[in-house]
Amino acid sequence: MVAVLGSNRLPLGQAAAALGRLDDAVRHLRAAAEINDRAGMPPMAAFARYELARVLARRRRPGDRDEAAALAASAARWPAGSAWRPWRAAARSCRGLCPDGRRAR
Structure with a gap:
């Protein structure tokens, strides 16, 4: 069995975010999305x-x-x-961010 979990830039971005290195995280995560798009991996x-x-x-x-x-x-x-229901719920909760940083209810 072979599992392909997408670009290795995703875990790099997650690690950078966990360390508070948000600019690095943004750079890695943008690259991960682009690479996964080009590779034909829409879920990733x-x-x-x-x-x-x-x-x-x-x-x-x-x-x-x-x-x-x-x-x-x-x-x-x-x-x-x-x-994908749990995924959609998680993405919706993030989508509702207000400009002042609070989540919309």
């Missing part, structure tokens, strides 16, 4: 965009919140079928 590209949205929401630079909301909305639209 959507997951990279979801992770990128979470990091952008934490980073709080001008435009980051709006981009985070757009990325989360994009990631939430991708999955189809009942197996």
